[in-house]
Amino acid sequence: MSSASNPAAVVVLAAGEGTRMKSATPKVLHELCGRSLVGHVLAAARELSPERLVVVVGHEREKVTAHLNTIDADARTAVQLEQNGTGHAVRTGLEDIDPAGSLDGTVIVVCGDTPLLTGGTLTDLAATHAADGNAVTVLTAEVPDATGYGRIVREEGTGAVTAIVEHKDATEAQRAISEINSGVFAFDGRLLADALKKVRTDNSQGEEYLTDVLGILREAGHRVGASVARDHREIAGINNRVQLSEAGRILNDRLLERAMLDGVTVVDPASTFVDVQVTFERDATVLPGTQLHGTTHLAEGAVVGPNTRLTNTVVGAGARVDNTVAYDSEIGAQASVGPFAYLRPGTRLGLKSKIGTYVETKNATIGDGTKVPHLSYVGDATIGDFTNIGAASVFVNYDGESKHHTTVGSHCKTGSDNMFVAPVTVGDGAYTAAGSVITKDVPAGSLAVARGQQRNIEGWVARKRPGSAAAKAAEAAAREPGSEG
DSSP states (O other): OOBTTBOSEEEEEEOOOOGGGOSSSOGGGOEETTEEHHHHHHHHHHTTOOSOEEEEEBTBHHHHHHHHHHHOTTOEEEEOSSOOOHHHHHHHHHHHHOTTSOOOSEEEEEETTOTTOOHHHHHHHHHHHHHHTOSEEEEEEEOSOOTTSOEEEEOTTTOOEEEEEOGGGOOHHHHTOOEEEEEEEEEEHHHHHHHHTTOOOOSTTOOOOTTHHHHHHHHTTOOEEEEEOSSGGGGOOOOSHHHHHHHHHHHHHHHHHHHHHTTOEESOGGGOEEOTTOEEOTTOEEOSSOEEETTOEEOTTOEEOSSOEEESOEEOTTOEEOSEEEESOEEOTTOEEOSSEEEOTTOEEOTTOEEEETOEEEEEEEOTTOEEEESOEEEEEEEOTTOEEOTTOEEEOBOSSOBOOEEEOTTOEEOSSOEEESSEEEOTTOEEOTTOEEOSOBOTTOEEOOOOOOOOOTTHHHHHSTTSHHHHHHHHHHHSTTOOO
C-alpha cells in the first residue's frame, strides 16, 4: 500500500519530439548542469520513493531508453508508438505497470522536460492530495505573467478546482487569475485508470487530453484540488534552446546558493558554473571564471580558479588550483597546480606536490612533496616523494604502437631538458644531467649523463657568414681589450 510520501507510481511523460529544439538529440536528453532534462525529473521523482516509476517514451525511444538504463536502471519504460496526446501517454504508462487497471494508491504524473522541479514540491503535492482526500490534485503556480497559460478556477470557500481554462478561452475576469496549470498531477490510481477509458478525442487535435480527466472525475462527484508550487519557476518546461539556457542559469544559481549557505566562498556566481553532482566542504573558495563538472569535490580550504575547469576531479584540503584544466584526477592536500596546467585522466598528485606552469600530466602518480615546476609532459609515470623534475622534461611514453611506463624514485633531481624514454627507471636519490636523453635505467644515487660532447669551431661565423651582423659583432668583440684571439 502506498502512502502520501510513497506513491504507488510516478509516470514521466517523455515521448515528445521537441521540434523547437532543432536538434538531432531528443529534447529530454539535452543537458543542463551535468544532467539530462529527464534525469533531473527522475531525480526529483526518486525523492518520493515511489513503488513504481515508468517513463513513457516515443520519439527516438532507443536513444532515450539507452540513456535511462545508464542513469536509472530500475525505471521502467513504456512505448507510446503514436503520440496521441497526454491522456494516451499516461494510459500507455499505466497499462505497462498495471494492465488490470487496479492500481491502488497515488499516481503522480510529471513531464520529462521540467528540470527545475524539485522533490520537495512533489512531496508537497502528494501530501496535499492525501490530506484533502482529492481524486486529483493539480500542481499549480502563481506567476507574474500568466499570458498564454491555462488558468486555475477555484470554488469559493472550498478552494476546490472547478476548471482549467485555456488563455484563449478565458474571460477577462479569468485572465486576471495568476494561478496556472503546470501539467503535473496527483491522481487516485483506480479513478485515473477508469477515467482514462472515458477520455474522448473529439477535439481539434484528435488527441486524448489528460486534463479531460479532471472534468470527468468532477462530474462523477469527486473532488479536484490543487497544490501551489514553492517557486513558480519549478514548473517551467523546456521547448527551445533559449529556455534551456534560462533554466540552466536558474539551476546553477540554486546550486551555488546552496554551496554558499553551506560555507563555500563563491567570489563571482555570475561567472561560476557547477554541475549537480559537485560537492564541497566548508571554507572552499571558488574564484571567477571557474567550471566544476561531474563528480568534482573540493575539500576544506581548497582554492580553485580563476579560469579553471575541473571534471570528475578531487581537490584535497588546502590545495590551490589556478588557471587549470583537469579531468578524472586527484589533487592531494596542500598541493599547488598551475597556472596553465593540464591534468589528464589518471593523474594522482600527493601531499604538498606541485604541478607548475605549462605542465601536462596523464596517467601519472606524483608523490608527496614532488615538484614538476615548468614546461614539461609527464605521461604514464610514477614519481616518488620529494623529487624535482627539471624544466622542459618529457616522459617519452609512446613508441608508435604501445604506451610504456617510466618510474622515477624519491629524492631525485633531474636536469632541465631531459627525455625519459620509457620503459626506464631512475632509482632513489639519483641525479640526471641537463640535456640528457635517458634510455637506460639509472641506479639509485647515480648521476646519469646522456648527451654529446660540446665542440666549438672558432672563426666559423667569419668564414661562413662574412659581412653579417653576427660577423661584425664577433669582430668588435675580438677588438675589445682583454679579448682572446
